[in-house]
Amino acid sequence: MRTIVYIDGFNFYYGLRNKSRMDANWKKFYWIDFVKLSEQFLMNGEVLEKVKYFTAPPLNRNKQSRQSALFxxxxxxxxxxxEVIRGKYYDKQITCSGCGISFSKPEEKRTDVNISVNMVGDSALGLVDKIILISADSDLVPPLEFIKTHYPNIAIKIYFPPCNFSYDLKEIAKGKKITKLEDNSFRFRNSIMDEIVFNKEKSDNATIPEKWK
Incomplete structure (x- = not known):
């Protein structure tokens, strides 16, 4: 069974960050192999075709550097x-209800749309037999409902990032066991990468950011 994992990076990262604030042991899980993590959830007969990670480059240069090293x-x-599928940050104008002062705040855009397009597109093209969505964003309910209606042979599984949950998404997986990633710290532990990752064929490497050690 061809399986593709779709990770809502924004949802996943902030859930992981919140969990690490409650339990410092989770901080080491910033530096993980997403394919290795995903493979540990596969059932017999399932083959992981790809992990698609959806996010936007942080505006902060230090955060962007850490994200780039991870990818x-x-x-x-x-x-x-x-595969990384990137959205964008846009400045959103906000007016304070108390003082009337306006200011701009960066807001991530396109991630939920990109996830939706990829899940529906992969289904329509016959590229996937099982969808694993890692997210707690209820905006992803409509594309999942579309897939359930028009491609009923495609299995759908929802995994909730640490510290995140959605009752709307839970309904999509009705009748199936809910998976909360915060209950799977041993799988995260098994997925921690070496501090320096080498690829001999490419003569290239990536090093864990100092802040994540």
Whole structure:
């Protein structure tokens, strides 16, 4: 059974960050191999075709550098089985209700649309037999309902990022066991990458950011 994992990066990262604030042991899970993590959830007969990670580059340069190192390490280890699909940040104008002062705040856009397009597109093209969605964003209910209606042979599984949950998404997986990633710390532990990831064929490497050590 061809399986594709779709990770809502924004949802996943902030859930992981919140969990690490409650339990410092989770901080080491920033530096993980997403393909290796995903493979540990596969059932007999399932084959992981790809992990698609959806996010937007942070505006902060230090955060962007750490994110780039993480993606590079995953790409060096997994090559075309790991793909990053990027959205964008846009400035959103906000007016304070108390003082009336307006200011701009960066807001991530396109991630839920990109996830929706990829899940429906992969289904329509016959590229996937089982969808694993890692997210707690209820905006992803409509595309999942569309897939359930028009491609009923495609299995759907929802995994909730640490510290995140959605009753609307739970309804999509009705009748199936709910998976909360925060209950699977041992799988995260098994997926921690070496501090320096090498790819001998490419003569390239990626190093864990100092802040994540």
């Amino acid at each position: 590079k390490a995953n790409s060096l280890l997994n090559e075309d089985r790991f």
